[in-house]
Amino acid sequence: MNEQTKKTESSPNAAVTLGILLSQARKQKGLSVGEVAERLKLPARQIEAMESGSYKGLPEAVFIKGFLSSYARLLEVDEKELKQYFQQIFPAASHLSTSDSNKVVSADLDFKGKPQRRHFPRWLIVVLVVILISAVVYAWQTKSTSENARQTATAGQEVSVQTASISDIAASNIRVVPMTDNEHTGSQPVTEVTAASQSASTSNTTDTQVSQPAVSASDTLVIKLENRSWLQVSDKNGKVLISQVVDAGSTHQFSGAAPYKVILGYTPGASIRFAGKDIAIEQNKKRTAAMTVGGN
Structure with a gap:
């Protein structure tokens, strides 16, 4: 069995050993998987995968090293010891330093290692819509009030001229x-009212006629x-x-x-x-x- 075969066989064991180390360190600090996932902004499935040493379904090696580095820093695992595990788990990428892998920001990656999209908060959209509607209603009411006041003032001026004391x-x-x-x-x-009067000039007649007012x-x-x-x-x-x-x-x-x-x-x-x-x-x-x- 040559040296390359020994490295290939030792790599899975090193991943499992590192996962056990991380699991024990987490339990010593009294943290649950969910709490670690929340702090690292990673899915709980990725935390469990790192502790089990099974990296299937995880993104590329450079991202896995970044996740492991973030997890180790959280649990205060010795960096030199972590680097030794990396050399065994990722022999083909051993030329990459641990500091290079630390450049990966886990919070900006999803489970598949793709950059996460920053969604605009929905509640903020609702607030903006409410503010816009309120502004439109206020402007309409203000315009109506000013128009009524102007018409009232105009009518008042006309009446005041007519009702001068x-x-x-x-x-x-x-x-x-x-x-x-x-x-x-x-x-x-x-x-x-008109009244009927008798004619004074004709004493010998009994006819009457209606007079003008x-x-x-x-x-x-x-x-x-x-x-x-x-x-x-x-x-x-x-x-x-x-x-x-x-x-x-x-x-x-x-x-x-x-x-x-x-x-x-x-x-x-x-x-x-x-x-x-x-x-x-x-x-x-x-x-x-x-x-x-x-x-x-």
Whole structure:
């Protein structure tokens, strides 16, 4: 039996002996196969294969030497003794030093010695998706809130212009429109109900007829508004006849209590007639007006 045959026969025995050595060292440290596998980031099958000395199914020799070196360092096995076992187990690769085999990082290899793929954590993907959805919802809600606020502010400005109070209207805007000589004669308020009256000129007939409303236009005030506006009208006694925001296209008529104090919150499109005559409405930057109609 030559020297080469002795080396071939001794190689399996050396692998088994090294496996027994590693197994005993592991048990002395109180470690289980699972704990060693977790620390070395290797499958438990590879740990058992190294302790049994059977390297079938393991990757190439250079990787096996790397696994054994990592295992020996974990168990604090003497490096010189480990090198002697390597020379017996891997005679064809004995020229490779143990330090060269230590360059193999076992954590980056799988059971077949192939580099492991680093998978992106799924939980991180879920977190990113949730954050993205939350950001989209927040942006949508913020946009909706700002749009509603803008529309509310615009509507508020329009109403505030129309509902200008008496104190906001300059005294210079107040104008007195005098009554004519015929306008001093008081008349009854406008009535919408017609009455049947007998003819006084024909005493010998019993026929009756329906008369037109007995309304005097001598001091009738008519205000027409094309736009929604604030309107306040007070009579000669200071009684407020109307004080509110009125709709666009509305007409308001008053009689029998001249002179009137009229306040308009929005003058564009407004017209005033008194005693059948148009009353000029002075325009200003505020688009408001205050005047006395029918005064002396």
